[in-house]
Amino acid sequence: MPISIVVGGQFGSEGKGKVALKIAQDKKAAAVVRVGGTNSGHTAVDAKGRTWALRQLPASVLAPDAMAVLPAGAIIDPEIFLREVNALGLGPERVVVSPFASVITADDRDAERSSGIISEIGSTGSGTGAALVRRIARRKGTELASAFDALKPFIRDTTAFMRKALNQNRWIVIEGSQGFGLSLLHGGHYPHATSRDTTAGTFLGESGLSPIDVKDIMLVLRAHPIRVAGNSGPLLDETTWELVAKQAGLPDGYNELTTATRKVRRVGMFDAAMVKQAIEINNPTRIVLNHFDYVNPGVREHQFNFDALAFLKKVENDIGREVDFVGTGPDTLIPRKDIGDSKVHPTSKYSRHSD
Numbered sequence: 001m002p003i004s005i006v007v008g009g010q011f012g013s014e015g016k017g018k019v020a021l022k023i024a025q026d027k028k029a030a031a032v033v034r035v036g037g038t039n040s041g042h043t044a045v046d047a048k049g050r051t052w053a054l055r056q057l058p059a060s061v062l063a064p065d066a067m068a069v070l071p072a073g074a075i076i077d078p079e080i081f082l083r084e085v086n087a088l089g090l091g092p093e094r095v096v097v098s099p100f101a102s103v104i105t106a107d108d109r110d111a112e113r114s115s116g117i118i119s120e121i122g123s124t125g126s127g128t129g130a131a132l133v134r135r136i137a138r139r140k141g142t143e144l145a146s147a148f149d150a151l152k153p154f155i156r157d158t159t160a161f162m163r164k165a166l167n168q169n170r171w172i173v174i175e176g177s178q179g180f181g182l183s184l185l186h187g188g189h190y191p192h193a194t195s196r197d198t199t200a201g202t203f204l205g206e207s208g209l210s211p212i213d214v215k216d217i218m219l220v221l222r223a224h225p226i227r228v229a230g231n232s233g234p235l236l237d238e239t240t241w242e243l244v245a246k247q248a249g250l251p252d253g254y255n256e257l258t259t260a261t262r263k264v265r266r267v268g269m270f271d272a273a274m275v276k277q278a279i280e281i282n283n284p285t286r287i288v289l290n291h292f293d294y295v296n297p298g299v300r301e302h303q304f305n306f307d308a309l310a311f312l313k314k315v316e317n318d319i320g321r322e323v324d325f326v327g328t329g330p331d332t333l334i335p336r337k338d339i340g341d342s343k344v345h346p347t348s349k350y351s352r353h354s355d
Contacts, residue, residue, distance in 0.1 A: 071098045296308040
């Protein structure tokens, strides 16, 4: 009865979609689950090399035959949901929605955008938080998925569906949203937080599944953590995309944009203290370090010079755990054991220390 949970260890955009897709492909997952709302995006590359940035569906739905599940803990924007379902050419045979999932309305979006929360804490203004407030307040209305005509073809008992798959010993991947540092409860940056908890235990509960079934918790990190634009809260040793791009051998003007708002992300240096907190609370079985190619351009060609390996060893020493995989590109994960630990790659043209 195996479940993998993919959780972010920083402020989101760590590459959880890519990792979840890789697990789903390797395990031939029966179901891939997305909890949370549309205030963040997950990106992955399909078998044809096309990049998809999805705000509602799990990016791991790109795995062949995997059923996308939006359980009771999902917060659904019907417009975004239908746009993504149609773009991917999916129907009720590949996507199921819990009747108990929350729904974002136009009023929810308007409420956030008029409240000042976007400028105050860097919120995306997606309406996710407002929809949760209505749910918690238990106000009467049409806030559940079962009440929306556009969603009715997809409505199904998601827990029963997933329990049947687990009883057949088929794999399920839970694709957690955002990152540990944004947790409303544990991130340590309140009020510069998202509207919910963002840890593996919460993702599991929101999916309607049991801790007994969990076999794997994958904590996903990035070499240079990001935060969304604006007054989004503290970011240790904040730097610039100009400096990151220079180090990574990327073109002038390179930066990253948020999926939801298309604004330039803030970027900082690796914060080991926050990651150690994420490890304590999530107790991951495996760790991924994505965007490792930002450390040195040779990484994109799988050439790991002294500087790249020194960075990796420092991360491992500082967090007290060995990294299991490194991400060297949008759709690539390399096992840690395959890249050595200290020596200069003998053919690396990027090494400052080569002969």
